[in-house]
Structures are given as structure tokens and as C-alpha cells.
Amino acid sequence: GENVEQHPSTLSVQEGDSAVIKCTYSDSASNYFPWYKQELGKGPQLIIDIRSNVGEKKDQRIAVTLNKTAKHFSLHITETQPEDSAVYFCAPFEEGTYKYIFGTGTRLKVLA
């Protein structure tokens, strides 16, 4: 089955710095790659996604890059703010079984 690894597991950055989280997956049939942000006591919130026919996508301070050959995609957050503090999950979609395979999560702390 699909194996999804996420690194790092925790990340602390100073406000204004950049943060990068990497996700590695094993299912070569995956074609849709979202990132979710989960705050304490809430459900995961879709923040950005990318499809396999695109290498990079940007939305204001957030960007996602995809390397389908190497089977990894990364979340980039620039000019981090305290409200970016949360747990971030990558979740490639497994086409054959109609499910998202969530990574282990990255706890991001933005220090003011």
C-alpha cells in the first residue's frame, strides 16, 4: 500500500522566516497532492494543492512544488506569521482506492 513520509516532524522558525516541509510518497499512480493545515481542536483545512501535470503552484505566501519522478512534494511558507503555527499534513490521493493517505504531520511553531 501507499507509504507517505513527512519531514521534519517539528519545525520552529522565527517570525518572518521561511518554512519548508517535504513529503515523500510511494504510489506512482497518485495524481493529486494537497496540503492541509490543522489547528488545535479543528478539522484539517485545505491550504494548497497541486496536480501531477504541474511542477509548482503559488498562492500568496504559500507554494507547493512537485517532483513526480522523485515522488516528493514540498510546502513552502514565506514571511511566516504566528498564525501559521499549526500541524501540517500532506495527503496524496490514491486513485485506486479513493482515499487520501495522510503523512505523519509536521508541527510548525512560528516564534514572535
Added chain:
Amino acid sequence: DAGVTQSPTHLIKTRGQHVTLRCSPISGHKSVSWYQQVLGQGPQFIFQYYEKEERGRGNFPDRFSARQFPNYSSELNVNALLLGDSALYLCASSSTDRGPEAFFGQGTRLTVV
């Protein structure tokens, strides 16, 4: 527009009891998926329903069942509750069964004592 709504938000049950969790998808969305999130871990897939048919099932015992109604709302049922069933149960809504884009509700926190 309302997002994905789940009820109840919190629930405490005793071992051996059964529980029913409810989910209303975003208006116009025909697919509902259920995930279990144990504290400190990522969500794990339980079921996906599309147009009232089960499209996918995760590695969960038969004590877990679900259904989708004509209005696309869904119920997740868990029988013979175990302590290990304590978790946040998440419902996700999407317009198709092909993944993009799935939006999650706030979840139901189930505690089994």
C-alpha cells in the same frame, strides 16, 4: 455557504455500546468520506461514499459501517465500542469520487470509557 457539518461535536460512550456519527456535506457535493484521527497521528481512511454507493473501504473491522442518504448526508456507525476507538472522527466532502478537492468538517471527538 455552510461548510461540512458534523454532529455531535463531542461524545462519551462506554465500552460495548454503539455510536452513530452524522455528517452533512457541502451543498452540491456528492461524495462523503470518513477518517479516524487518533491523537498525535494523521487521519486514517475509513470509508468513501459517492452517489450513495460505497467506493472505498479502509482497513477497519466490520464493527465500522456507514451509509449515505439521498440528500448526500452520511452516518458512520461503530458497534461494540473499544477503548481504542477513542479518536477524532472526520468527515470530508468533495464534488466527485476522484479526490480533488476534499473539505473536512470540524470532527466528532469520541471518548470511550
